[in-house]
Amino acid sequence: MTSNYAPDGATQLEIYKRAALLKANDERSRKVIMTGRLVMPYYSYRGQEIIPSAMAQALTDDDYWVTIYRGIHDMLAKGMPLNDLWAEVAGRVDGTCKGKGGPMHLTYPKKGIMVTTGIVGSSMPIANGIAWGSQLSGNNRVTVATFGDGASNIGAFHESLNLAGVWKLPVIFLCQNNLYGEHTAYEKATSVARIADRGAAYNIPGVRVNGNDPIEMYAAAREAVERARAGEGPTLIEAMTFRFHGHVFGDSDAYMDKDQKKAAMDADPVPIFRARLIAEGIASEDELAAIEAQVESDIDAAVEFALASPFPEFDELTKDVYAEGVAA
Amino acid sequence: MSDTATKTKPITILEAINTAIADAMAADDTVLVLGEDVADPEDGGVVGVTKGLSTRFGDARVRSTPIAEQAIIGAAIGASLVGYKPVAEIMLMNFTTVAMDMIVNHAAKLRFMSGGQTHVPIVIRTMTGTGFSSGGQHCDYLEAWFAHTAGMKVVAPSNAADAYGLMRAAIDDPDPVLYIENLPAYWTPGEAPETGHVVPLGKAKVVKEGADVTIISYSRVLNEVLGAVEAMDAAGVSAEIIDLRTISPWDKETVFASVAKTGRCLIVHEAVTQFGVGAEIAATLQSEFFGKLKAPVARLGAPYAPVPFSKPLEDAYAPTAARIAEAAISLSK
Ligand SMILES: Cc1ncc(C[n+]2csc(CCOP(=O)(O)OP(=O)(O)O)c2C)c(N)n1
Ligand SMILES: [Mg+2]
Numbered sequence: 001m002t003s004n005y006a007p008d009g010a011t012q013l014e015i016y017k018r019a020a021l022l023k024a025n026d027e028r029s030r031k032v033i034m035t036g037r038l039v040m041p042y043y044s045y046r047g048q049e050i051i052p053s054a055m056a057q058a059l060t061d062d063d064y065w066v067t068i069y070r071g072i073h074d075m076l077a078k079g080m081p082l083n084d085l086w087a088e089v090a091g092r093v094d095g096t097c098k099g100k101g102g103p104m105h106l107t108y109p110k111k112g113i114m115v116t117t118g119i120v121g122s123s124m125p126i127a128n129g130i131a132w133g134s135q136l137s138g139n140n141r142v143t144v145a146t147f148g149d150g151a152s153n154i155g156a157f158h159e160s161l162n163l164a165g166v167w168k169l170p171v172i173f174l175c176q177n178n179l180y181g182e183h184t185a186y187e188k189a190t191s192v193a194r195i196a197d198r199g200a201a202y203n204i205p206g207v208r209v210n211g212n213d214p215i216e217m218y219a220a221a222r223e224a225v226e227r228a229r230a231g232e233g234p235t236l237i238e239a240m241t242f243r244f245h246g247h248v249f250g251d252s253d254a255y256m257d258k259d260q261k262k263a264a265m266d267a268d269p270v271p272i273f274r275a276r277l278i279a280e281g282i283a284s285e286d287e288l289a290a291i292e293a294q295v296e297s298d299i300d301a302a303v304e305f306a307l308a309s310p311f312p313e314f315d316e317l318t319k320d321v322y323a324e325g326v327a328a
Numbered sequence: 329m330s331d332t333a334t335k336t337k338p339i340t341i342l343e344a345i346n347t348a349i350a351d352a353m354a355a356d357d358t359v360l361v362l363g364e365d366v367a368d369p370e371d372g373g374v375v376g377v378t379k380g381l382s383t384r385f386g387d388a389r390v391r392s393t394p395i396a397e398q399a400i401i402g403a404a405i406g407a408s409l410v411g412y413k414p415v416a417e418i419m420l421m422n423f424t425t426v427a428m429d430m431i432v433n434h435a436a437k438l439r440f441m442s443g444g445q446t447h448v449p450i451v452i453r454t455m456t457g458t459g460f461s462s463g464g465q466h467c468d469y470l471e472a473w474f475a476h477t478a479g480m481k482v483v484a485p486s487n488a489a490d491a492y493g494l495m496r497a498a499i500d501d502p503d504p505v506l507y508i509e510n511l512p513a514y515w516t517p518g519e520a521p522e523t524g525h526v527v528p529l530g531k532a533k534v535v536k537e538g539a540d541v542t543i544i545s546y547s548r549v550l551n552e553v554l555g556a557v558e559a560m561d562a563a564g565v566s567a568e569i570i571d572l573r574t575i576s577p578w579d580k581e582t583v584f585a586s587v588a589k590t591g592r593c594l595i596v597h598e599a600v601t602q603f604g605v606g607a608e609i610a611a612t613l614q615s616e617f618f619g620k621l622k623a624p625v626a627r628l629g630a631p632y633a634p635v636p637f638s639k640p641l642e643d644a645y646a647p648t649a650a651r652i653a654e655a656a657i658s659l660s661k
Contacts, residue, residue, distance in 0.1 A: 064410070097443035107442035114409050114446065119433050125398050126434060129406020129414075136360075136388055136412070143406075156429075159396035163403065166394060320444040321478050322577075323502040 005222035006215060009282040011057060015214045016273055016283070017291055018053035022073045023270045024295045025082075029072070029089075032303060033249055040089050040103050042249035043070035050269045051176050051211040051239045052077035055144060058221035064112040064130045064143040066123040069104040070176075070243075071116050074146050079111035082302035092309035099312045100320065112141075120181075121151040124160035124173060131164070131171035131234075142228040144172045149238075150181020152195045161202040161236065168233035172224045173204075175236065176211065178243035183255040199236035211239025212269035241269075338517040344488035345377055345453075345509065348495035349415055351523055353385050359499055360389050360407060363400060363417025363453075367392040374419060375514060377453070397423055401430035404450045405438070413499055414450050421456035421508065422465050428473075435504040436479030451498045452506050457548055458598065458646050459512035464634040467511070469547070469599035474506045475576035475608070481529055482575040484508040486550035488518035490573055493527030501529055510548035532579035534586065538568035540660045541592040543652070544583060544609060546572040549598050555649030556656065563653070565660045575605055580612070587613055591622035594656050598646040601629035628655050 007015065026046045032038045048070075056077035059065075067074040075085065080096065088095025089103045096108050104118035115126050127145030134141045151157055152175060164171050175195050179186045192198060199206025205227070209220045217239060224235035242264035246253040253261070277283045339347070353359045361381055365373055370392045372379030382390035393400050397418055404414035418424050424431065431452065439447040458467045474480045481503055485491040491509075498505040535550070536557065545553045550571050560567050568586050572578060587593050593613055595606035606627035613625045628647045636642055 100443050101441040105441040107445050109445055125402020126406040129403035130410050132403055133407045133410035133412055156398050159399035163399040320440045
């Protein structure tokens with residue numbers, strides 16, 4: 001892999017901080033749902049934390065990101081504040097979308113989080129448009145579109161890669177290949193062994209990386225970002241990973257290969273990364289424990305903030321359909 | 329400034345749309361144009377609506393696209409989220425069907441779902457209309473689908489001045505607007521609008537005053553309604569004619585005032601009658617004016633059938649002046 005973009009120790013630690021937050025947040029989310037404190041459709045990203053943690057580390061706050069229903073890890077990595085996130089998934093007025101979007105439509109333009117879509121594949125056509133805006137204004141910002149392996153089989157993926165290839169847009173198509181689309185295994189639904197190979201059809205560089213490896217993932221992210229900023233156009237990154245907890249909270253997993261799942265969970269990327277940071281002397285056990293303790297208490301505070309926040313007033317039902325003051 | 333102001337001779341609807349976009353682009357650098365064949369090397373559109381724009385404003389702002397309707401609307405939405413005002417062309421209204429996800433799930437809803445943090449100021453231009461023997465997949469009127477989608481606005485001009493004014497309003501509107509153009513009517517001449525003329529969205533126009541029956545229509549068939557006036561006059565029926573112009577949100581105030589006066593209403597559109605825009609207006613009027621109407625609200629549209637190819641069948645499909653007159657006269661008896 002491209003070693004020119006290998007992350008130094010400080011960068012690795014930043015990536016880990018994000019990954020630790022993401023992991024803890026997923027664990028807390030499932031607990032909060034399990035204990036009945038919140039009701040929401042929840043698409044666990046446990047196992048996929050390294051991908052957005054490394055990607056976000058290669059971006060600035062001004063860069064844009066468009067994600068999908070399984071995207072809370074992307075949002076947190078890009079900098080959505082925990083309070084805004086938790087109040088939103090609780091449907092409260094202090095949520096980032098006043099409770100009107102929910103977990104599948106999180107939006108936070110202050111950190112470049114422009115759209116979260118619940119429609120498979122639809123992050124990509126919109127990311128292109130944002131990137132077109134950057135190309136026109138010359139603001140040097142990059143747009144990331146995340147999506148799953150299953151989404152690489154829908155028309156929007158192909159239309160988007162083609163347009164981005166023709167227009168040389170500063171966009172990064174970041175496929176999080178967790179080997180399942182809902183209940184269907186990758187190879188049953190996908191005609192190619194590697195989604196990265198599909199880039200060739202659109203004259204876009206396609207790279208497959210181990211998305212669970214922060215060094216590899218960061219290097220690929222950096223390279224794609226540099227390409228985009230240099231005006232050289234889009235990159236397709238296929239980041240290999242695994243989804244630990246089924247498609248949606250509450251599904252039985254019966255369709256997943258048990259051995260495959262066990263092997264993936266035994267190779268949990270976050271603790272492996274943690275051990276490596278200590279082994280390589282990048283951080284001490286105490287430092288990492290302090291980071292993790294801080295994350296837990298931040299999440300505690302966010303959950304309490306969310307549950308104490310009021311629900312939106314009923315007049316919100318018909319607000320924001322059109323701009324303020326426009327007759328309906 | 330553009331040359332519209334100096335134009336005094338009539339212009340066509342096509343010229344009016346072209347001029348409106350050009351004037352908007354000249355006034356505001358953030359206005360963009362994209363769609364299949366829209367740039368000048370591709371002839372400025374299949375019928376030339378966008379001719380001259382790429383030459384004048386450059387191919388960064390005016391872009392021909394691949395044949396990829398989702399990608400077109402997606403690009404428009406994305407650019408609009410970061411400060412641009414894209415005018416996207418979907419060549420024919422039937423082709424909006426392959427971009428419905430982008431329009432319905434995204435353009436229409438992002439303002440609401442983001443709690444007002446983002447919004448989608450795009451215009452989707454699309455043409456349609458029977459009359460050119462196109463058969464079942466190239467000339468449907470699907471406005472009811474979009475009017476039924478909360479967050480979308482839908483406009484359909486019937487003449488050159490409104491075509492200009494509605495386009496200027498649509499481009500500057502902060503929300504997504506579907507702008508319906510009628511193919512056979514592109515070359516219909518009309519009074520030229522002044523540069524900067526704006527027709528506010530949501531405002532209908534009383535085209536002709538009358539006492540006996542209110543006829544509401546929009547797009548090309550409004551002109552069929554006007555063509556029915558002579559026959560209605562001869563039968564002693566005085567029709568008040570309203571050009572709705574904006575289908576959603578529709579101008580209840582103007583319509584109510586007229587029906588309060590006439591006590592009768594006929595809604596005419598080219599779309600299939602069943603579940604159409606006329607049904608919404610009729611239901612609203614029946615409940616608003618229950619007990620005060622002199623006759624049940626009537627609708628005249630296309631039969632419940634796809635658009636046929638064979639010429640006599642196609643001619644029998646959309647409402648004509650003769651059938652409009654007949655319906656209005658029998659309603660007013
Ligand atoms: C257009 C569309 N079809 C079907 C669905 C239902 N659905 C939601 S997620 C999903 C699986 C997508 O798999 P993948 O793209 O691999 O992403 P992952 O969920 O694994 O992250 C499906 C079929 C949908 N949301 N949108
Ligand atoms: Mg998947």
